[in-house]
Amino acid sequence: MKVQVGIIMGSDSDLPIMAETAKILDQLEVGYELTVISAHRTPERAVTYAREARRNGLKVIIAGAGGAAHLAGVIAALTTLPVIGVPILTKSLGGADALYSIVQMPPGIPVATVAINGAKNAGILAAQIIGCYDSVIENNLDIFKESMRAVVDNKAEKLEAKGYKAYLKEDMA
Amino acid sequence: MKVQVGIIMGSDSDLPIMAETAKILDQLEVGYELTVISAHRTPERAVTYAREARRNGLKVIIAGAGGAAHLAGVIAALTTLPVIGVPILTKSLGGADALYSIVQMPPGIPVATVAINGAKNAGILAAQIIGCYDSVIENNLDIFKESMRAVVDNKAEKLEAKGYKAYLKEDMA
Amino acid sequence: MKVQVGIIMGSDSDLPIMAETAKILDQLEVGYELTVISAHRTPERAVTYAREARRNGLKVIIAGAGGAAHLAGVIAALTTLPVIGVPILTKSLGGADALYSIVQMPPGIPVATVAINGAKNAGILAAQIIGCYDSVIENNLDIFKESMRAVVDNKAEKLEAKGYKAYLKEDMA
Amino acid sequence: MKVQVGIIMGSDSDLPIMAETAKILDQLEVGYELTVISAHRTPERAVTYAREARRNGLKVIIAGAGGAAHLAGVIAALTTLPVIGVPILTKSLGGADALYSIVQMPPGIPVATVAINGAKNAGILAAQIIGCYDSVIENNLDIFKESMRAVVDNKAEKLEAKGYKAYLKEDMA
Amino acid sequence: MKVQVGIIMGSDSDLPIMAETAKILDQLEVGYELTVISAHRTPERAVTYAREARRNGLKVIIAGAGGAAHLAGVIAALTTLPVIGVPILTKSLGGADALYSIVQMPPGIPVATVAINGAKNAGILAAQIIGCYDSVIENNLDIFKESMRAVVDNKAEKLEAKGYKAYLKEDMA
């Protein structure tokens, strides 16, 4: 599978969250690469990564970071590829620090921000971008969307059938 | 110019902000359409718009709204096109209500969120998405990025040359 | 018992909270139905549910959701029944995201919002609405209110009698 | 017209906002009374008002207040009528103080909270509650909802027809 | 010991925090009474308590509550005794709801607010108020203040003597 999405994160401690991006891209059959790049600890590599991304065939870059989360913005400054930012929840401020650091970019340099810890949605968004021009991915997204619908409908049916008391005991233990 | 971006907003009171999206798309030579659709006051039209967007040739939808800003999420629920959300600042809560309502989407349904009142960046992001597969737009983005750099460099030069006191008086009055 | 209240939630993970609504309605002898409907994953079913609610005999709809909680607003857009929104606490932002997404509705489309995780109060509020015109329910509410008073008074008496040290040890272990 | 809604506010300085409640109730043909009652400056009158509300024929009470906004909760403590709370924006904290003071009620005593400064929606919500059992009001709500839709559709049409530049100049000056 | 301070709390679930008030008043030799009164569930008793407080010999009332914490304000509305409010931390909003509900009182009706969960300080503040006119209490406060100083100084000395590694292991396990 051709690598079209670059997943980067500021620290390997973000991996449990950012692995969700990889998993959904696997499921949607979108090729990706995944590594650790810190805007602050490995700034040169961040610069190189951003500059060479388009040349390397990437269509989208996904950057996850917590706290003063500069990674997505630093990458976006150096490429015209769409950059998706994932704010990572840390202990203080309820994740508002990472969210604000990523989303409040100045005019000229957008970062497509998803929810705090929204790594799965970052992958889906990347697939949607690629799916604009790739009907296989578009189709995979349709299937995925349909399956989400079905899962909720099934749960609804089951809950309606057995009632909330049984559901709580049997299906959510 | 082929219409590839749909710009929608929850109320015409959002137009002074959302016009920035149209302006930058004009500059980047990306075709767009622009209208008012309210997730709450015209829900049926929102549903229709989202469902027919891909068929109508749209590649990206940009939705601006303030307060409990549901428009982007409601649209995203009904299409696999990438949807960009623009939180609009209103008088209370400093815009946090619109931001949270747009960005904190549940797993499965991403909205690519930009800054509060970040309508210009929404347009650039849409162009970046289209630019993944359209080298003319990609080139326009490069020119735009370079021109931003030049503007800042020129200001820097001028400021260094004349000093902050003269600059404040002559260039920022 | 006639079903007069529709309880819906965005995900079955909200059920441990939303079950409180069912429990209090059981106690107040108000008939209800309960299911899972996602504004984002099952948008069509949300539309259908809202449109048919009045015809199905519902008097009030209660919608619980977390994060960018659009469910209550989406339902309210499509019915003139009173809609009660329950913001569900998730890990980030202390629940402010769900609260703002539900309460900050634009002029024209109210959602009656209760506290974060306030599912019990949503049920009581629904009963109060029905109790405006149903003296049995009104009476049940009076009994419930009186019993709450009695519970607090009993605790107060016990605490005053035995002192805080014994109370902490014996009654709160 | 029979008085069915009581509109109260903590201070006459809230009147410019709370007048919106009266206006929409006039439009929806719901009878109301309107006065100033302070939970803190006229506590006895607040108690009396709440206790006699049902006997006086009220079906819903709407209470607007800013800052540490206790009025709605104090009223709700003393009646089983549905109480709607309107948080009023003041200079500090972006209205979060009034919102939290009204919405975060403890289990047992709900307040149906609307948006910060959402006085118009409070009126609509009251009408919806009464409309559960009054088909004239229900019909008025349907007409109102339809007219909102029409207003947005008209604006959308006009904006699409003349373009955003002309619209900004001619329709929003 | 003459009862001069009334400690009340909205729910017995606040007792583990509010017991700190009782403990420090014991230590400072200030007489107090302690009970549960809910502004919302036992409003009549709240009114009676406030009205009779001065007559009953109380000099200060301390009220602890969480969420939409109206107890202190409701009491303050009905007495000219100083009322101290203790915001109790609950799961959502980091305690900001209780803090804002207590501190943001309108002009005319002050509540002396202490820190979130600051029940110990509420007791000290009450003692300071009484200590304005009671030299025994004033003296107890001086001793308490001095002992706090001594405790910190002892810890400082120990930490300086043994170093932080030993201190962490031996004194904070």
Added chain:
Amino acid sequence: MKVQVGIIMGSDSDLPIMAETAKILDQLEVGYELTVISAHRTPERAVTYAREARRNGLKVIIAGAGGAAHLAGVIAALTTLPVIGVPILTKSLGGADALYSIVQMPPGIPVATVAINGAKNAGILAAQIIGCYDSVIENNLDIFKESMRAVVDNKAEKLEAKGYKAYLKEDMA
């Protein structure tokens, strides 16, 4: 009139707010002194002021400051007199910085915090403290409380008599 209250503020820019404290103390016939002391710019004078306050006959100290508002805490550290803190609103953070800096004092050193810009209430609270032991002041507080009630009742009567439209035009212009 004996000076019993010390009003201090961190900067003379706080005077327009803190003058409210002086005005209400004039009205309640409580003697006070008023000056500027900065915890940060005149720390020595702050220390001296706090240490000599009791000796100088003060019963209460009221300290107003904005931003990182340390003045009240610094004074409280050096006296056992009750210290009232007034958070002053500045341009950023909606006043939350001043509020948190004043109210979140550590165990042992309370500051009686009033609302953001709540200088009038600081004065009333000081009078309430003195009124615990001074029946003249207590009586003045009763009169003040009664007059507040009467003002609201008069407004209520007028509003009920003339209706909200006339009131808005004639009484709030």
Added chain:
Amino acid sequence: MKVQVGIIMGSDSDLPIMAETAKILDQLEVGYELTVISAHRTPERAVTYAREARRNGLKVIIAGAGGAAHLAGVIAALTTLPVIGVPILTKSLGGADALYSIVQMPPGIPVATVAINGAKNAGILAAQIIGCYDSVIENNLDIFKESMRAVVDNKAEKLEAKGYKAYLKEDMA
């Protein structure tokens, strides 16, 4: 005067605030240079500036920016000189976005953050750093600190002498 401090800002719109840094450094006789560098619009120049700062004789870098304020962090990533960050207030979020983006740096890369719009303090802090090793600057700081004290003392004296009413009219008009 030897240039020892580099003042940079993300946009010339920050100049009215950042000019305060220049003014206080003039007063303290610390040499500085001042220019515009954007982390996002001129990332290469940011890299070069940071890398050459020490070689160019700078001892401290001061970086002001608003919104997702990455400039200080990006510079700090590329030098071991102390970097001071100034969060600039913009219209949304009360400045919390800029503050969090600057202060919440990950372990390893500190930014010395001052108050929102605290450009003057950034200059003083830079002077304090230089003053550690330069007794002339240290002396200038002592004089400055003393003059601040004197200004407050003079205001205090005047206020005490003429009373708050005259002061408000004559000295603050």
Added chain:
Amino acid sequence: MKVQVGIIMGSDSDLPIMAETAKILDQLEVGYELTVISAHRTPERAVTYAREARRNGLKVIIAGAGGAAHLAGVIAALTTLPVIGVPILTKSLGGADALYSIVQMPPGIPVATVAINGAKNAGILAAQIIGCYDSVIENNLDIFKESMRAVVDNKAEKLEAKGYKAYLKEDMA
């Protein structure tokens, strides 16, 4: 090693965090002393410490505190040495109280604020300040910065080599 940095904290409960400052200073070979000083419980010692700091050879003071964290500001008021503030996370308000109390200092008295719980960065910042004039420390900082880079690069390499699934299992368990 000459003691050049003073590390102080408001309570020994801050030690688990503030020990990080000591550790990194050990690693960077910067001499320090460490103790407990409370702005509120030991105000005199705080004054003495600040006044004698320069004379005692200190170049930088680092002050950690939580809640209404006044320690750094109180010290900064009494010295012209650079003072670094470390906001300590407590249970309520997500650490915003400590952050705002430390960073929002008024013009004239800066505190160099680092992240919430950012004690390690406080140590690095102190070393950077000393490293302006001490080439050994400067060199240690270069080595430290380089080693951070290497650690991230190694993790990146390993993650790229073995994939995220193996990495999660083997390296993060």
